[in-house]
Amino acid sequence: MTPDLLFKIVPRLLPTFMLGLVALIGLLAQKKSASDVISGTGKTMIGVLVLFAGVDILVNAMTPISTMFSQIYPAKGEAITADWVGFLGQYGVEIVLIMVFGFLLNLILARITRFKFVFLTGHILFWNAYMVTGALADGGKITGIPLIIIGSIILALISLFFPALIAKFIFKLTGTKDFSIGHTTTVHAFLGAWVGKLVGKGSKSLEEIKFPKGLTFIKSMTISTSLIMFLLYLILGFIAGPAWVADTFTGGTQWLWYFWAIFQGLLFGAGLAVLLTGVRMMLGEIIPAFHGLAQKIVPNAVPALDCPMVFPYGENSLAIGFPIAMIFSLGTLVVFGLAGFKYVLLPLVTAAFFDVGPGVILANATGGRRGALVYAALGGILLIVLQALALPFVSNSVAGFVNLFGGNDFSIIAIIVGGLARLFGF
Numbered sequence: 545m546t547p548d549l550l551f552k553i554v555p556r557l558l559p560t561f562m563l564g565l566v567a568l569i570g571l572l573a574q575k576k577s578a579s580d581v582i583s584g585t586g587k588t589m590i591g592v593l594v595l596f597a598g599v600d601i602l603v604n605a606m607t608p609i610s611t612m613f614s615q616i617y618p619a620k621g622e623a624i625t626a627d628w629v630g631f632l633g634q635y636g637v638e639i640v641l642i643m644v645f646g647f648l649l650n651l652i653l654a655r656i657t658r659f660k661f662v663f664l665t666g667h668i669l670f671w672n673a674y675m676v677t678g679a680l681a682d683g684g685k686i687t688g689i690p691l692i693i694i695g696s697i698i699l700a701l702i703s704l705f706f707p708a709l710i711a712k713f714i715f716k717l718t719g720t721k722d723f724s725i726g727h728t729t730t731v732h733a734f735l736g737a738w739v740g741k742l743v744g745k746g747s748k749s750l751e752e753i754k755f756p757k758g759l760t761f762i763k764s765m766t767i768s769t770s771l772i773m774f775l776l777y778l779i780l781g782f783i784a785g786p787a788w789v790a791d792t793f794t795g796g797t798q799w800l801w802y803f804w805a806i807f808q809g810l811l812f813g814a815g816l817a818v819l820l821t822g823v824r825m826m827l828g829e830i831i832p833a834f835h836g837l838a839q840k841i842v843p844n845a846v847p848a849l850d851c852p853m854v855f856p857y858g859e860n861s862l863a864i865g866f867p868i869a870m871i872f873s874l875g876t877l878v879v880f881g882l883a884g885f886k887y888v889l890l891p892l893v894t895a896a897f898f899d900v901g902p903g904v905i906l907a908n909a910t911g912g913r914r915g916a917l918v919y920a921a922l923g924g925i926l927l928i929v930l931q932a933l934a935l936p937f938v939s940n941s942v943a944g945f946v947n948l949f950g951g952n953d954f955s956i957i958a959i960i961v962g963g964l965a966r967l968f969g970f
Contacts, residue, residue: 558643558666558667558669558670559592559664559665559666559667559669559670560589560592560593560596560666561589562647562664562666563588563589563592563664563666563826563830564585564586564588564589564592566588566664566830566833566834566837566847567584567585567588567589567829567830567833567834568581568585568833569836569837569840570832570833570834570835570836570837570838571584571585571833571836572836573836573837573840574832574833574836584829584832584833585833587825587826587828587829588826588829588830588833590825591822591823591824591825591826591827591828591829591830592822592826593822594818594819594821594822594825594826595819595822595823595826595850595852596667596822597818597819597822598815598816598817598818598819598820598821598822598852599815599819599898600815601811601812601814601815601818601819602812602815602816602819602894602897603894604811604815605773605808605809605811605812605815606773606812606893606894606897607893608777608793608808609776609777609780609870609891609893610890610891610893611792612777612780612781612783612784612789613780613874613877613891614890614891615784615785615788615792616780616783616784617874617877617878617881622886622887622888623888624887624888624935624939624943624944624947626938626939626940626941626942626943626944627944628678628941628942628943628944628945629944631678631941631942632674635677635678635681638677638681638691638692638695639670639673639674639677640670640673641692641696642673642676642677642691642692642695642696642699643669643670643673643699645692645696645700646669646673646695646696646697646698646699646700646703647663647669647699647700647703649696649697649699649700650662650663650699650700650703650704651841651842652700653700653701653704654704654842654845655841655842655843657704659704659705659708660842660843660844660845660846661703661704661707661708661711661724661726661845661846661847661848662703662838662842662845662846662847662848663702663703663704663706663707663726663848664726664830664834664847664848664849665726665727665848665849665850668726668727668728668850669699669703669726671728671949671954672699672702672703672728672953672954672957673695673699674942674945675938675942675945675954675957675958675961676695676698676699676702676957676961677691677695677941678938678941678942678945678958679937679938679941679942679957679958679961679962679965680694680695680698680961680962680965681941682937682938682939682940682941682942682962682965685965686965698961702953702957703726703848706726706730706848706953707724707725707726707730707846707848708724709730709734710724710725710730710733710734710737710906711724711846713733713734713737713906713909713910714733714854714906716909716910717854717857717858717905717906717909718854718857721846722831722846722847723827723831723846723847723848723849723853724846724847724848724849725848725849725850725851725853725854725902726847726848726849726850727850727851727898727899727902727953728851728895728898728899728949728952728953728954729851729898729899729900729901729902729903729952729953730952730953730956731926731930731952731953731956732899732900732902732903732923732926732952733902733903733906735903735919735922735923735926736900736902736903736904736905736906736907736910736915736919736923737903737906737907737909737910738910739907739911739915739918739919739922740906740907740908740909740910740911740912740915740916740918740919741910741911741915742911742915743911743914743915743918744907744910744911744912744913744914744915744916744918745911746912747911747912747913747914747915748912748913749908749909749912749913750858750860750861750864750908750912750913750916751858751859751860751861751908753860753913766813766814766816766817767813768860768863769812769813769816769862769863769866770809770810770812770813771809772809772863772866772867773808773809773812773813774805774806774808774809774810775809776867776870777805777808777809778802778805781801781805786798786801789801819852819855820852820855820856822852823850823852823853823855823856824856826849827849827853830847830849831847834847851898851899851901851902852898854902854905854906855901855902855905857905857909858904858905858906858908858909860908861901861904861905861907861908861916862897862901862904862905864904864916864917864920865900865901865903865904865905865916865917865919865920865923866896866897866900866901866904866920868917868920868921868924869896869900869901869904869920869921869923869924869927870893870896870924871924872920872921872922872923872924872925873891873892873896873924873925873927873928873951874891875924875925876924876925876927876928876929877889877890877891877928880928880932885932887932887935887939887943887947888947889928889931889932889947890947890948892927892928892931892948892949892950892951894949895927895949895950895951895952896923896924896927899923899927899951899952899953900919900920900923900924900926900927903919903923904916904919904920904923907919907920926951927951927952928951930950930951930952930955930956930959931946931947931950931951931955933955933959934946934950934954934955934956934958934959934962935947935958937958937959937961937962937963937966938958938962942958946958
């Protein structure tokens with residue numbers, strides 16, 4: 545299998561069919577009718593694909609921000625030379641086997657221990673397996689069967705304990721014990737909830753903001769985030785230079801760029817609407833089906849699902865926290881550059897939304913608007929700090945991936961697993 549094929553297909557194909565299989569087995573275990581089984585399984589898989597489609601739209605809407613920032617502040621330091629896509633091709637078999645065996649071991653551990661969490665966010669499970677492989681194989685001393693065995697055990701422990709670490713906060717936020725979160729946001733979600741409790745006593749929730757009658761449209765998350773993204777594009781565009789952004793994005797036609805900026809904002813809102821539709825569709829089918837499966841295989845199991853599951857519980861927090869996190873992360877990038885950091889660091893726009901965002905939602909739940917605003921800033925700074933700390937541990941394998949998508953649990957895996965591998969002389 546070629547690296548490009550692995551990159552494009554496996555992270556989407558595996559979770560779609562994995563969650564479909566969970567729904568199928570769960571519905572069959574409940575002795576549902578053939579019609580209910582087909583409908584529930586199909587809606588679950590379609591919900592996953594709709595969620596992915598929303599994520600793709602959001603990423604496409606956010607990517608040009610990195611391009612504009614690179615024009616404003618050219619990257620300094622050594623470029624990462626290791627080919628992270630090439631690594632995917634080189635270790636593709638090991639990565640897939642670690643994912644499969646890690647998931648099976650997660651089920652076993654969930655059954656025999658008091659931690660009843662089953663990691664069902666398939667694409668994150670794949671990339672966690674990729675990061676574990678990269679951290680273990682970076683020195684080139686762990687390969688073959690030992691790599692698969694050690695990697696599977698580590699992935700299973702991550703899959704079990706990361707959702708457990710934030711479960712009580714998720715349960716309090718949602719008012720149910722139906723699910724925890726299995727995503728790369730664990731470090732931000734945990735710290736966000738902790739910071740909120742620490743600094744936000746007595747602070748009112750961001751979700752209770754009362755807008756003047758003429759501004760009630762801002763209460764819609766899709767509208768407010770579209771407006772925020774448009775303003776972010778406009779500000780960065782003026783700083784980068786109207787002529788340059790027109791040449792880069794609209795074929796040199798400057799007046800058209802202003803409409804393009806509006807379009808990008810609307811595209812972001814559309815992506816968010818699609819994503820939330822997928823969340824509602826998948827959540828409505830997978831939770832009842834999973835309970836049916838859990839009764840047979842892992843009694844009292846709790847599914848760990850994708851981070852957008854918490855977005856409906858903190859729409860204002862997400863809309864306000866994301867741009868704050870983005871601004872502080874860009875500022876931290878500049879500080880690292882001025883300090884002469886060894887490696888090139890890149891803006892982590894996607895992580896500011898999907899990783900710091902849930903942290904801000906939980907900070908608001910535990911500490912109101914004060915907790916949310918404080919963590920939005922701290923989370924943005926932490927993104928770049930974790931990105932920088934992780935690079936030396938995977939500089940020969942997956943550092944390029946960390947530079948694009950790190951600053952979160954991926955960085956934590958690189959630091960801890962890579963650090964232990966070096967400590968024991970691997």
